Amino acid sequence: GEDVEQSLFLSVREGDSSVINCTYTDSSSTYLYWYKQEPGAGLQLLTYIFSNMDMKQDQRLTVLLNKKDKHLSLRIADTQTGDSAIYFCAESPWRYGQNFVFGPGTRLSVLP
């Protein structure tokens, strides 16, 4: 089947950079996404990257895509306590129509 994999936990100190990694399986995915989930809430789109790009930067967020290795990463610069949440990587394989396949989520804990 299709699997999107992520490490489950990450702890960083406030002010440091966080890097959350993801591997996906379907090379037909045109867009790859990062979503954020705060406790007891739904998911919110943080950013996405088109599969023909290597990097996308949006303020404190940097997304890197290695299409050859099917590896996606999200870097959060100057991590703040408000960044503590679960971060989901997702792909949208064409054979599912516009369906999305999510990874298990990485729980980011920011320590003061």
Place this chain on the structure above:
Amino acid sequence: DGGITQSPKYLFRKEGQNVTLSCEQNLNHDAMYWYRQDPGQGLRLIYYSQIVNDFQKGDIAEGYSVSREKKESFPLTVTSAQKNPTAFYLCASSTRQLNTEAFFGQGTRLTVV
């Protein structure tokens, strides 16, 4: 304001009962989805619908049913056949365009008592 609304936020069900979770969107989206989230696990797709009057089973459809009679609404029924229904349920919607994003509701936490 446009958005996607799930209700109720918390739901308690006795064993053996069916229960229906509501999901409404006013974003004019064609596609709608239901996911189940368990602690420490990702989102697992239950059902999805790309268009009114049509829906498809996801990875864990057993014990669930849906309908899509209106574009705005995609209710999920958790039946008594679902062996372990206690979970956090998330509804989402999207366009059918290539670069779409999924918009999520705030979720319904279902507990079987």
